[in-house]
Amino acid sequence: xxxxxxxxxxxxxxxxxxxxxxxxxxxxxxxxxxxxxxxxxxxxxxxxxxxxxxxxxxxxxxxxxxxxxxxxxxxxxxxxxxxxxxxxxxxxxxxxxxxxxxxxxxxxxxxxxxxxxxxxxxxxxxxxxxxxxxxxxxxxxxxxxxxxxxxxxxxxxxxxxxxxxxxxxxxxxxxxxxxxxxxxxxxxxxxxxxxxxxxxxxxxxxxxxxxxxxxxxxxxxxxxxxxxxxxxxxxxxxxxxxxxxxxxxxxxxxxxxxxxxxxxxxxxx
Amino acid sequence: xxxxxxxxxxxxxxxxxxxxxxxxxxxxxxxxxxxxxxxxxxxxxxxxxxxxxxxxxxxxxxxxxxxxxxxxxxxxxxxxxxxxxxxxxxxxxxxxxxxxxxxxxxxxxxxxxxxxxxxxxxxxxxxxxxxxxxxxxxxxxxxxxxxxxxxxxxxxxxxxxxxxxxxxxxxxxxxxxxxxxxxxxxxxxxxxxxxxxxxxxxxxxxxxxx
Numbered sequence: 001x002x003x004x005x006x007x008x009x010x011x012x013x014x015x016x017x018x019x020x021x022x023x024x025x026x027x028x029x030x031x032x033x034x035x036x037x038x039x040x041x042x043x044x045x046x047x048x049x050x051x052x053x054x055x056x057x058x059x060x061x062x063x064x065x066x067x068x069x070x071x072x073x074x075x076x077x078x079x080x081x082x083x084x085x086x087x088x089x090x091x092x093x094x095x096x097x098x099x100x101x102x103x104x105x106x107x108x109x110x111x112x113x114x115x116x117x118x119x120x121x122x123x124x125x126x127x128x129x130x131x132x133x134x135x136x137x138x139x140x141x142x143x144x145x146x147x148x149x150x151x152x153x154x155x156x157x158x159x160x161x162x163x164x165x166x167x168x169x170x171x172x173x174x175x176x177x178x179x180x181x182x183x184x185x186x187x188x189x190x191x192x193x194x195x196x197x198x199x200x201x202x203x204x205x206x207x208x209x210x211x212x213x214x215x216x217x218x219x220x221x222x223x224x225x226x227x228x229x230x231x232x233x234x235x236x237x238x239x240x241x242x243x244x245x246x247x248x249x250x251x252x253x254x255x256x257x258x259x260x261x262x263x264x265x266x267x268x269x
Numbered sequence: 270x271x272x273x274x275x276x277x278x279x280x281x282x283x284x285x286x287x288x289x290x291x292x293x294x295x296x297x298x299x300x301x302x303x304x305x306x307x308x309x310x311x312x313x314x315x316x317x318x319x320x321x322x323x324x325x326x327x328x329x330x331x332x333x334x335x336x337x338x339x340x341x342x343x344x345x346x347x348x349x350x351x352x353x354x355x356x357x358x359x360x361x362x363x364x365x366x367x368x369x370x371x372x373x374x375x376x377x378x379x380x381x382x383x384x385x386x387x388x389x390x391x392x393x394x395x396x397x398x399x400x401x402x403x404x405x406x407x408x409x410x411x412x413x414x415x416x417x418x419x420x421x422x423x424x425x426x427x428x429x430x431x432x433x434x435x436x437x438x439x440x441x442x443x444x445x446x447x448x449x450x451x452x453x454x455x456x457x458x459x460x461x462x463x464x465x466x467x468x469x470x471x472x473x474x475x476x477x478x479x
Binding site: 017021024025028194195197198199200201202203204205206207 | 428
């Protein structure tokens with residue numbers, strides 16, 4: 001998710017300020033008009049109309065802002081769900097592969113991998129993205145805080161589980177006779193959701209801007225780290241095939257190349 | 270541990286809370302001051318209404334005259350209302366009270382920002398500085414420390430309640446540390462409020478030539 005979604009926490013503040021200033025403007029013009037005219041009853045109608053128009057405009061803006069927020073919440077939960085599902089499949093597949101490779105189902109590392117896989121399956125269940133966004137849109141925007149609380153907590157727990165799994169995996173790969181990869185250091189996100197929710201409350205909602213930013217940034221970083229990690233793990237598990245040779249000149253040609261670098265001949269796919 | 274060392278340790282531990290409260294407070298003040306300045310400058314009617322409102326305040330609000338113990342007590346007791354006033358004490362209610370506190374923080378900052386702009390436009394910059402700075406240098410940190418202490422209270426109690434409700438073991442040393450931090454920050458803020466009230470009652474009026 002791009003940082004353009006930062007409009008979700010920033011827009012309500014800007015709109016709130018604009019509406020407050022507009023309201024003051026309308027009230028001042030009403031007061032001055034009533035003070036200047038001989039017949040105050042006649043000027044009350046356009047004044048009431050201006051306030052009513054501002055009110056309707058505010059309600060429309062309120063729902064537009066809420067709709068943005070509801071979309072953001074939906075995407076945030078949905079990408080969390082799909083990431084967790086993908087990781088559960090990876091855990092399970094890796095565990096099965098390594099057990100079949102070592103041929104010993106009961107060794108300690110294989111058991112721990114199975115344990116992590118089960119823990120992920122049981123504890124990292126899908127959260128209903130649609131339901132949360134509907135609640136946000138039609139019940140109360142405070143739902144956004146609950147969603148943010150859950151997402152912050154989920155990522156923290158998820159990274160802890162993943163770190164345990166990665167440590168065990170290195171041992172399991174070693175046992176299977178596969179040289180373990182040098183994994184890039186992952187960036188942990190140990191944010192305290194209780195602290196964040198209180199800070200949001202105590203700053204009159206202004207801290208929400210930072211919290212929302214961390215939700216975007218932390219998940220984006222986590223996905224990048226995960227992609228690197230998966231690439232490395234899958235690269236070492238991939239069966240090593242002998243290098244392909246050009247059909248004409250016999251020079252080495254990469255697996256995916258369509259033409260030979262040496263003689264330019266088209267290679268069979 | 271002597272009280273000064275404990276106080277220093279509490280300030281270091283709560284650096285983040287103090288920073289967040291201070292940033293929010295000052296940013297709302299600046300934002301409000303800028304907006305209020307623009308609005309007041311472009312609307313002479315509003316300016317006139319405010320001047321009338323401020324001028325008539327003394328007719329219905331019984332503010333004691335400057336240089337009196339009555340004014341000192343009024344300011345001091347009003348500022349430390351969160352600790353004794355039954356109408357305001359509910360900000361201590363775990364979790365829920367934090368929202369009321371947030372509202373108060375923003376409201377106070379908005380009022381201060383608006384007052385700065387209004388005073389600046391009607392009486393000039395020097396009058397505004399002389400009227401706000403002497404007690405402001407004590408009152409602002411006191412206010413920030415009070416809110417940081419209350420924030421620490423809410424974080425500590427909410428975390429303990431959450432752990433208890435979700436069937437986990439409550440981290441008692443952390444709970445004790447949180448409560449002691451709350452008490453120390455509150456104590457420091459009350460002392461600063463007492464000094465600020467003294468300045469506001471006896472020093473600021475002299476600066477303003479009252």
